Amino acid sequence: MRLKRNLLILLLLLCVAVILGLLKGAVNIPAANLLLKDNQAIFNLRLLRIIAGVLVGSGLAVSGIALQAILRNSLAEPYLLGTSSGAGLAAVSAVILGASRIYMPLAAFLGAALSIIIVYNLARERGAIADKSLILSGVIISVAFSSLIVFLVSLFGNEAMHEMNWWLWGSLQIYDYKLLLLVAFPVILGVCVIYLFAQDLNAISMGEEEAIHLGIDTQNIKKILIFITALITASLICICGIIGFVGLIVPHMMRLIVGPNHKILIPTTCLAASVFIILCDLLSRTLFAPVEIPIGVITAIIGAPVFIILLKKGKRIS
Amino acid sequence: MNKIIFISIFICLFFYYAAAAEPRYISLAPSTTEILFALGLDNEIAGVSTYCNYPEQAKNKTKVGSFSSPSIEKIISLSPDYIFCTGLEQAPVIAQLRQLNIKVYVADPVSVEELFNTIEEIGQITHKIKEASLLIEKMKSEIEEVSSKVKLIPQEERVKVFIEIWHEPLMTAAKGSVVDELVNLAGGVNIAHDLIRPYCNFSAEKVISLNPQCIILAYMDSQAPLKLVQQRFGWNKIDAVKNGRVFNDIDPDTLLRPGPRITRGLIETYKRLYPGK
Amino acid sequence: MSALLKINNLSGGYYKEDVIRGLSLDVNQGDFLGVIGPNGSGKTTLLRLVTRVLPVKGGEILYKDRNIARMNLKEFCRKVAFVSQDISTGFSFTVMEMVLMGRIPHLKRLQYETMKDIEIAREKLKLTDTLSLKDKRIDELSAGERQRVVIARALAQEPELLFLDEPTSHLDIGHQVQALDLLKKLNRKNNLTIVMILHDLNLASAYSNRIALLDKGIIFKEGSP
Numbered sequence: 001m002r003l004k005r006n007l008l009i010l011l012l013l014l015c016v017a018v019i020l021g022l023l024k025g026a027v028n029i030p031a032a033n034l035l036l037k038d039n040q041a042i043f044n045l046r047l048l049r050i051i052a053g054v055l056v057g058s059g060l061a062v063s064g065i066a067l068q069a070i071l072r073n074s075l076a077e078p079y080l081l082g083t084s085s086g087a088g089l090a091a092v093s094a095v096i097l098g099a100s101r102i103y104m105p106l107a108a109f110l111g112a113a114l115s116i117i118i119v120y121n122l123a124r125e126r127g128a129i130a131d132k133s134l135i136l137s138g139v140i141i142s143v144a145f146s147s148l149i150v151f152l153v154s155l156f157g158n159e160a161m162h163e164m165n166w167w168l169w170g171s172l173q174i175y176d177y178k179l180l181l182l183v184a185f186p187v188i189l190g191v192c193v194i195y196l197f198a199q200d201l202n203a204i205s206m207g208e209e210e211a212i213h214l215g216i217d218t219q220n221i222k223k224i225l226i227f228i229t230a231l232i233t234a235s236l237i238c239i240c241g242i243i244g245f246v247g248l249i250v251p252h253m254m255r256l257i258v259g260p261n262h263k264i265l266i267p268t269t270c271l272a273a274s275v276f277i278i279l280c281d282l283l284s285r286t287l288f289a290p291v292e293i294p295i296g297v298i299t300a301i302i303g304a305p306v307f308i309i310l311l312k313k314g315k316r317i318s
Numbered sequence: 319m320n321k322i323i324f325i326s327i328f329i330c331l332f333f334y335y336a337a338a339a340e341p342r343y344i345s346l347a348p349s350t351t352e353i354l355f356a357l358g359l360d361n362e363i364a365g366v367s368t369y370c371n372y373p374e375q376a377k378n379k380t381k382v383g384s385f386s387s388p389s390i391e392k393i394i395s396l397s398p399d400y401i402f403c404t405g406l407e408q409a410p411v412i413a414q415l416r417q418l419n420i421k422v423y424v425a426d427p428v429s430v431e432e433l434f435n436t437i438e439e440i441g442q443i444t445h446k447i448k449e450a451s452l453l454i455e456k457m458k459s460e461i462e463e464v465s466s467k468v469k470l471i472p473q474e475e476r477v478k479v480f481i482e483i484w485h486e487p488l489m490t491a492a493k494g495s496v497v498d499e500l501v502n503l504a505g506g507v508n509i510a511h512d513l514i515r516p517y518c519n520f521s522a523e524k525v526i527s528l529n530p531q532c533i534i535l536a537y538m539d540s541q542a543p544l545k546l547v548q549q550r551f552g553w554n555k556i557d558a559v560k561n562g563r564v565f566n567d568i569d570p571d572t573l574l575r576p577g578p579r580i581t582r583g584l585i586e587t588y589k590r591l592y593p594g595k
Numbered sequence: 596m597s598a599l600l601k602i603n604n605l606s607g608g609y610y611k612e613d614v615i616r617g618l619s620l621d622v623n624q625g626d627f628l629g630v631i632g633p634n635g636s637g638k639t640t641l642l643r644l645v646t647r648v649l650p651v652k653g654g655e656i657l658y659k660d661r662n663i664a665r666m667n668l669k670e671f672c673r674k675v676a677f678v679s680q681d682i683s684t685g686f687s688f689t690v691m692e693m694v695l696m697g698r699i700p701h702l703k704r705l706q707y708e709t710m711k712d713i714e715i716a717r718e719k720l721k722l723t724d725t726l727s728l729k730d731k732r733i734d735e736l737s738a739g740e741r742q743r744v745v746i747a748r749a750l751a752q753e754p755e756l757l758f759l760d761e762p763t764s765h766l767d768i769g770h771q772v773q774a775l776d777l778l779k780k781l782n783r784k785n786n787l788t789i790v791m792i793l794h795d796l797n798l799a800s801a802y803s804n805r806i807a808l809l810d811k812g813i814i815f816k817e818g819s820p
Contacts, residue, residue, distance in 0.1 A: 026521030041552040042523050048551055072685050098538075101485060101546070154384060155368075166486045173488065173522055175550040199704055203696060206685040212648050213679075214752075215672035215700040241486075260686035263707070290524035291513060294487060 003264050006257075010271035017278040021050045024282055026289040049172045052180060053281050056172065056243060057250070057273035059187040059236050062266055063229040064247030066194050069205040069262065070222050071131050078233045078247040081138040081226070085145035086115025087237040088167040092149050096156045105179055105238035108167075112234030115141050120226065129222055131208075169294030170241035172281045183235045190232040191270065197221060198262035205260065243277075243296045245303030250276055252310050343444065344396060346388050346403035346411070350425055351376050352577035353437055354402065356453055357446040364396045372571065372579070390414055400443055427576045428494055428516065430461070430503070436576075453578060460581040461503060464588050467595060468505035477591045479506040480530035480558065483517060483574075484537060485546075490520040497536065497573045500580060504588040506532065526552055532591055533558040535566035536573050565590050599624045599659065599756060599788050600645070606653030607644045613652060614640040620807060622756070627782045628790045629799035632809030638792045639680070641809065642758050646677045658756075672700035676754035678746050680761045687732040690744050694720055694729075697751030719747040722777055724770075738765040746774065750781075759791040763798075775802050 023031055025046055029039055063078040070076075090111025091104055099107065122137035123129050153164055174180050194201075200221050203211040211218045236243075250273040251265070258264050280298040287293060342364040345351040351370040354363055360375060365382040380396065383389040388411055393401065401415055405426035415422050423443060427433040434454050441450020479501050483489040491497045492513035501508050509528040510520055533547060533556075544564045553559055568590070572583030600622040608614035614637040622628055632638050643649040645656060647663060656663050663671055676697075688696075697719070698712040720726040723743040733741060742765045749757060759778075763771040779802050781787040793799045799806055 026523045027527040041526050041555045045523055045526070045552045069686075074686075102549075104486075154387060169487075171487050173486070175486075175522075175553075177551045196704060199699060199702065202688075202692075203699055206688070206693070206696070209643075209648050209679060210685075212668070213646055213672065213677045213749075214696060215669035217668055255686065259692070260688055261692055285521060285523075288514070290510070290521040291515075292487065292519040292521050294519070 003258075003268075006264070006268050007271065010268055010275070013275045014271055014278075017275045017282075018050055021053070021278045021282050022046050025285050026292070048174050048177055048180065049281055049285075050278055051184075052172045052174050052240060053277040054274040055180075055184055055187050056236050056240050057246060057275075057277035058191050058270040059232045060243065060247040061250040061254075061269045061273035062191045062194050063232045065251045065262065065266060065269060066197075066201065066225050066229050067247075068251060069201040070225055071135060072205060072207070073131075073135070074252060075248070076135070077244075078229060079142070079242065079244070080135065081230060082115035082119045082141035082145065083112040083230060083233045083237065084167075084242045085142045085149065086111040086113075087234065088164065088242070089145045089149050089152075090114070091167050092152050092164060096152060109234050109238045112230065112237055115145060116226075116230040116234070128219055129226075134226075165294070167237075167241045169296035170243035171292075172240055172277075172284075172295055173292070174239060176239075179239055183239050186231050186235045190228045191266075193228055194225065195266045197225060198266055201225075201262040202260075205262075241296070243299055245299040245307070246273055246277060249299075249303045249306055249310075253306070256310070256313075341399045341444065342397060344382060344393055344398040344401045345370065346382070346401065346408060347425070348372070348571070349404070349575040349577040350402040350440070352575065352579060353425075353440055354444070356578040357437075357441060357444060357449045359444060359446065362444070364398055365393065387411070390418075393420070394418065402440065425576075428496065430496065430499055430580070433496070433576045433580070434458075437578075457578065457581050461584060464504060464584055467588070467592075468503070471505050471592065471595070477506050477532050478509050478528070478530045478557075479591065480509050480525055480528075480533045482533060482535045482537075485535075487519045488522055488525070489517060491517055491536075496576045496580060497583075500573060500584050500587060501534075504584055504591055506587065506591050522550075522552070526556060529555075529557050531557045531561070531563060533564045534568060534573075534587065534590070535564065536568075536570045538566070538570065563590070598622065599626075600790075601657040601660070602645070602654070603657070604654035605641075605644060605651065605656060607649055607651050608637075608640055609649070615644060617654070619654075622788060622790055624788055625782070625786050626788050626790070626805055627779065627803045628788075629803035629806045630790060630792045630809055631794075631796055631799055631806060632792075636809045638809055639760055642677065642760055642792065646675065646758060647671065669700045672752060672754075674754055675756045675758065676749040676752040678749045678757070678759040678762050680764060687734045689729070690720070690725060690731055690733060690736070691716065691729040693733055693744055694748045694751050697748040700752055715753065716747075716751050719750040720744075722750065723747040724773065739767060739770055742766060743770065743774065754787070756788045756790070759789070761792055761794060764794075771798075778802070 022043065023034065025042065027042055029042065033039055034043055060078050064076065067076040067078065067080060068074055087108040088111070090107040094103060094107040119134070119137045119141050123133035125133065149164065200211070200216050203214045203216045204218055204221065208218055251269055254265055254269045254272055258268050280302065281295055284293045284295045284298045341362050343354060343359065343362050344365040345354055345363065346367050348367065348370045351363070351366050352372055355373050355376065363379055365380045366376055367388060368381050368384050370376045370379070382392045382396070393415070398420065400421045400423060402423050402425060403412060405424045412422050412424060423440065425436045425440070427436045434457070437450050437454055441447045481491045481497055481501060483491055490510040492508070492510050492515065495516035498508050498511060498516070509525070509530050544559070544562055547553055547564045548559050558564055568583060568586045572579040572586065598621040602618060602620045605618045606613050606616050618641065630638055630641070640649065644651055647668065651664060658666070658671070658674065694716045695708050695712060698708055698715065702708065702712070717726065720729055723746050725740060725743050725747055728736060728740060728744070733744065736744065742762065746762060763774055766774060775798070778789055782789050791803070
């Protein structure tokens with residue numbers, strides 16, 4: 001079956017990416033020596049980054065798929081509902097208030113959660129969610145919070161600015177592996193749940209009414225999926241900051257290759273996004289070693305031209 | 319009658335010229351503010367930026383705005399004779415001020431030598447040439463005191479240092495920055511010395527593999543610095559962490575601000591690199 | 596012939612406005628009911644209320660004497676299918692994928708389509724003369740082809756009751772007749788009850804066994820053509 005073949009190819013690519021990710025880095029260690037006890041710390045660091053990469057890639061890409069289906073809009077992406085600016089605002093505020101950096105992830109998570117709650121309530125009309133309202137509220141809150149961030153940074157400069165750098169461009173450098181484990185739960189769970197709703201996503205992506213005619217409880221499913229994508233996104237922002245373009249580009253590309261059937265799209269996108277992120281992280285670590293380029297910059301540099309090419313190809317994108 | 323009028327006019331003119339004679343300076347950068355105060359200026363300083371927090375008197379001065387966007391209106395309203403700023407982020411402001419024909423002095427010292435030149439030049443502008451020389455002499459002798467002790471330490475015993483400017487993303491300082499030079503003067507070896515830019519992101523892997531004996535955190539955090547760094551995955555193998563030589567109690571302003579207090583930073587750094595020497 | 600669908604004193608609409616006011620109508624098993632009315636009379640609204648897209652504000656709708664509002668939605672959709680007038684494209688699924696979606700009411704959440712489902716989909720594609728298009732993407736089709744595919748999807752639901760909202764508006768005369776003939780055949784042979792909104796009274800008279808005239812939210816007149 002075509003699905004099995006695609007999955008196998010992607011799995012192979014993933015193995016290659018993982019191996020490359022372990023072998024290469026800022027410090028040059030020949031492959032034979034990589035597993036020596038002396039190099040264990042560096043090996044573990046790289047492994048941690050790869051695990052984070054898989055989580056980030058799958059989490060953001062599948063969240064992107066879910067939002068694109070719910071909003072029937074190919075330009076939707078995980079940060080659309082204001083989670084990114086909410087997290088950034090909370091992080092900057094925490095820095096300014098002098099909180100220790102161990103509270104950063106918590107602050108970011110709360111910030112993201114707060115913005116999704118605001119956006120959701122703004123978009124609600126008599127208990128139903130209108131797609132356009134959701135997008136509009138998301139954009140408004142994003143802009144409002146981003147402006148607040150700029151305001152705070154302009155007043156309190158230095159440290160706030162450093163913190164912003166991290167949030168804006170993200171990093172797979174995980175210091176706290178316990179936090180990574182903690183975050184892995186909601187992300188993996190969330191991705192699996194979205195996959196469970198593949199059938200519903202197929203129907204909803206055709207139209208709200210069409211979906212109802214096929215027996216899909218669209219309102220409740222939309223609420224559940226919005227909550228889950230927010231959970232995934234907020235959890236990932238906690239540990240990795242904001243990494244753009246993954247949630248937008250990879251779903252697009254995979255839709256062109258395997259089609260819009262979510263039962264196939266979701267698992268293949270998980271694998272493809274993981275490969276993409278791991279390779280981007282590799283570039284960020286090795287291009288100007290030992291200087292590390294933030295991963296968000298790499299995804300943007302690769303993502304932007306790819307996006308333009310996709311737009312020009314036009315035909316298969318709605 | 320005429321005499322009274324004549325004397326009144328004379329007194330008014332006297333006060334006018336007296337007021338006008340006292341120069342008015344504005345400093346837009348914390349480092350230059352510290353230099354101005356160190357030269358003995360105080361009343362002449364009409365305005366500072368919101369970040370200027372040292373010495374104590376600086377906090378009471380009129381604020382003309384933040385570091386990167388000072389209020390031109392406010393500056394003009396204070397009728398300054400000279401404005402002192404730094405070159406980097408303040409470039410657009412400088413251009414604006416020059417267009418208004420206000421005298422601007424740009425200070426951007428990236429080395430100790432350049433800092434001395436800056437102090438000398440500021441001394442000339444503010445007519446505090448003697449005070450400037452004295453300050454430079456004092457700083458040079460403080461540096462010399464440390465240097466002479468450092469000369470006694472053989473190369474093999476020089477301490478490898480990692481200067482952590484920020485934690486996430488991990489940032490360090492390299493050659494071309496004042497703090498790198500300070501560490502060098504204090505007898506330390508900056509493991510990130512040879513980077514392409516004075517301040518840039520750094521790879522955690524590299525820190526682990528270069529194994530510094532001492533880590534200096536150039537920022538404030540309420541958590542104990544050792545604990546902060548110890549908790550990082552993979553960092554507990556670094557010598558500095560194993561031996562508890564992670565410090566965040568050197569005032570970052572004495573390391574990062576190119577001003578009169580760098581000697582303080584230098585001495586504190588030396589004390590931590592070579593305790594008891 | 597028993598009443599398959601009973602609409603009693605139905606009221607409903609959008610927000611504060613009740614477009615349908617106190618409408619009552621019985622649809623009998625085996626009917627081919629044509630619903631005619633001027634623009635704004637609430638035809639589409641009526642269908643939206645019956646297919647549970649809009650909430651019922653007053654009155655009730657009973658399917659085989661069960662209140663549809665209390666039925667499980669998927670169960671309801673196994674009995675009732677709907678072909679809408681609006682055939683805007685979402686993402687570009689293939690024709691086969693679209694028609695297979697008609698099987699969703701019969702599938703559990705994680706269940707993949709079986710051979711039987713695929714067979715049913717193929718059969719319906721054949722009925723609507725769209726089998727040759729099955730691997731094409733729907734945005735590559737003409738409006739008429741798309742409309743026939745949508746009808747095929749509704750048929751794939753294997754409903755007992757089929758609602759159609761101006762299903763022939765995008766079709767040329769040849770395909771119009773073909774589609775209506777097909778529906779008539781299904782109505783007679785498979786006892787498929789059909790309720791169809793039409794503009795054209797002649798067309799309605801030719802195919803329906805009953806006609807209801809809808810105006811200002813109520814049934815104005817009904818009976819045989």
